[in-house]
Amino acid sequence: MKLIEYPDSELMMFDLADILASELAAALRQNDRVSFCVPGGTTPGPVFDVLSGVNLDWDRVAIFLNDERWVPESHERSNARLLKSRLLTGRAAAASFLPLYADTPEPDAAVEMLAAAIEPCLPIDVLLLGMGADMHTASLFPGADRLAEALVPDAPILIPMRAPGAAEPRVTLSARVLADAMACHILITGAEKRAAVERAESLPAEEAPVAAVLSNATVHWAP
Numbered sequence: 264m265k266l267i268e269y270p271d272s273e274l275m276m277f278d279l280a281d282i283l284a285s286e287l288a289a290a291l292r293q294n295d296r297v298s299f300c301v302p303g304g305t306t307p308g309p310v311f312d313v314l315s316g317v318n319l320d321w322d323r324v325a326i327f328l329n330d331e332r333w334v335p336e337s338h339e340r341s342n343a344r345l346l347k348s349r350l351l352t353g354r355a356a357a358a359s360f361l362p363l364y365a366d367t368p369e370p371d372a373a374v375e376m377l378a379a380a381i382e383p384c385l386p387i388d389v390l391l392l393g394m395g396a397d398m399h400t401a402s403l404f405p406g407a408d409r410l411a412e413a414l415v416p417d418a419p420i421l422i423p424m425r426a427p428g429a430a431e432p433r434v435t436l437s438a439r440v441l442a443d444a445m446a447c448h449i450l451i452t453g454a455e456k457r458a459a460v461e462r463a464e465s466l467p468a469e470e471a472p473v474a475a476v477l478s479n480a481t482v483h484w485a486p
């Protein structure tokens with residue numbers, strides 16, 4: 264993996280937003296439609312704030328999440344809720360958003376339908392991922408019920424996932440969809456996540472799921 268170390272988080276968020284904007288602009292020069300896949304969670308909000316004001320042909324960009332928690336958008340843990348309030352505003356509101364949630368009690372019945380909307384956008388042009396201190400990325404959690412299925416080379420696009428470390432059922436893009444991205448960035452902060460990503464380099468993806476994407480990724484870290 265390539266690791267870029269920043270002196271502070273604020274600078275990292277600005278620099279990373281700039282890198283992502285440049286990659287999206289380059290992809291838009293080459294293609295009619297461009298896909299931008301982003302994480303939820305607590306870390307990426309400031310990157311979204313900057314990106315949402317960038318002057319791009321957002322109406323040619325399809326945005327979708329790495330993973331979603333199976334809760335409605337009105338729920339405070341919804342990743343879509345974060346996106347709608349921090350990224351899909353301002354100029355970026357012109358982008359199209361492909362949800363990974365449907366109003367069904369459990370995700371299992373909806374994944375095929377949700378994946379069908381994502382399929383034409385693959386491979387992902389620009390991918391931003393987060394990572395937990397337990398080395399999960401997207402909702403590929405260590406110990407998750409369908410992790411093995413999500414790691415194989417012919418995995419489905421989207422997989423329901425339940426894990427001891429996850430408060431609710433999830434859906435997640437599979438490892439091969441993430442690993443096939445044209446550009447891949449991982450955004451992390453703090454000493455614990457730095458140690459975790461370095462440890463993941465020498466572990467199998469079954470133990471450290473982020474390992475499945477590290478060889479193709481640039482990790483952006485600030486204390």
Ligand SMILES: O=C1O[C@H](COP(=O)(O)O)[C@@H](O)[C@H](O)[C@H]1O
Binds near residue numbers: 303304329331342
């Ligand atoms: O649950 C999730 O966790 C990861 C990491 O989130 P963070 O709060 O530690 O930044 C995130 O990338 C993923 O999209 C989200 O669903």
